[in-house]
Amino acid sequence: MARLHVPIRLRWSDLDAYGHVNNVEMLRLLEEARIQAFWASDEVTDEDAVGSSTAVLDSSPGADTLSFMARQEIEYLVPIPYTRQPLDIQMWFGRLGGASLEICYVVCSPIGVEPFVEYARAATTIVLVDAKTQRPRRIGDRERAAWTPFLDEPLTFIKR
Amino acid sequence: MARLHVPIRLRWSDLDAYGHVNNVEMLRLLEEARIQAFWASDEVTDEDAVGSSTAVLDSSPGADTLSFMARQEIEYLVPIPYTRQPLDIQMWFGRLGGASLEICYVVCSPIGVEPFVEYARAATTIVLVDAKTQRPRRIGDRERAAWTPFLDEPLTFIKR
Amino acid sequence: MARLHVPIRLRWSDLDAYGHVNNVEMLRLLEEARIQAFWASDEVTDEDAVGSSTAVLDSSPGADTLSFMARQEIEYLVPIPYTRQPLDIQMWFGRLGGASLEICYVVCSPIGVEPFVEYARAATTIVLVDAKTQRPRRIGDRERAAWTPFLDEPLTFIKR
């Protein structure tokens, strides 16, 4: 099963007054993972960059393509305490459709830290939109080729 | 159909670089709506408070009960532009279980503003946890009595 | 002494793991107060709007003018607990220069709540920039007329 492993660091401000990572902020971590894994960048790639082969989507403001978030679903399994080690966000595609795609995530404890904990699982559906026409546009050949190696069964949710 | 209407104001910082309310921040708006509608408060209620009859849950830090977020699901229908009028977040219970409950939301344009827009629909499942034992505790009689008038069919999702 | 009184509601997420309003979030509250007090809006003003006479600056994205933040200074006097009543942010101009202006703030407990507490004092310097030329542009006659009634002595800082 080919999965991307995106290391995402917490910020102390991700904690809320309960002392755990806030449930809303967890979707912020997914947003960061998505950007690191799939957005193209002109910048010289630094050592710990991930997903260089999958980072082919130019979706920044001003670009030709907009990523429109269509839906999100997340299950919280274990509260996340503050840690300085980057969480290991495992990602794959649960579906590559015509103009839309589903990204699956499992939020895990930092690599190398024992015991292993699965904190959350989530899925988001994104529609690619042409910035000029504001209409959905098909996933391109280059994008599909880059992403297909990480296409797998959709995530199974436990609590739905 | 009995629904709570919770007015939630945007902050300018809810917008992201695309100029719309960020998809993660939209869950922040739901969090605020939930707190205003269901958390008890010792404070004198001001004029525009909502849900005074349903605000019976003492879930603040240090209280006897913790609200543990178990899952969230959200569908984004129309991007939300910046507006100064408070959004109208319509809420009801889709389920009142033993220790858990499902809250349903429809995020709508400000009351009185034309045309009416349904921006998003969402559902969250919350488990009540005893702060001391850290174990789920049953919904109490007073809570159930306060919330039952807003119990209705669960939200129908379009894009699942 | 003519001061604007801008009511700003906390969000629960403004608290950090210490259980008080986070020191960074306090500047977010100032940002909101500034926008409510000085940014023009096409929307019908709702009842509790403030600063309608001073809200003459069209500084939204896409507008002719950008507000460039040049500096901020803030003193934290008392930690802010969670409250549902809107804080009373008192504001005035400490200086109206050619293209720049200084806004002064005193963050106070909600109006009508005893005892009165002064939580923080702050000042920010803003430069008006022409969006096309990206160069500073002078404060206009209409803006100066609207803002001069709230021009007063600059804030005195205690801890500098």
Place this chain on the structure above:
Amino acid sequence: MARLHVPIRLRWSDLDAYGHVNNVEMLRLLEEARIQAFWASDEVTDEDAVGSSTAVLDSSPGADTLSFMARQEIEYLVPIPYTRQPLDIQMWFGRLGGASLEICYVVCSPIGVEPFVEYARAATTIVLVDAKTQRPRRIGDRERAAWTPFLDEPLTFIKR
């Protein structure tokens, strides 16, 4: 001049609707830099950790010491665009008093990226507070020894 260099990554959500790092979020970056540089951690230090010699303050929730933020001052020099490389936040102590200390910051472009840009300069004053008595407590010998190598002239502000 001994300065700490703390690498701080942006999140895409640090940008606001203007497409630059929001002026409030910049203080969030300073918060992160401060925590990485000065807070003690039980965790095994990962490779790119900084300030291991200065990270001696146990100021997490539940710890004996609270860090109370007394004041902050920041000058914004150049807007920060989105970048994936971590910014280089240079830090030192401008003053080590009895119970309070001043931290100085210069927010710079990522190390190795040309041209070098100084985006902002800032200073914050922090008071160490005993968690039990809630009163200021003196900087300890171990803390002073760890921090003195990075004691230097306070930052000079340009726009005050």
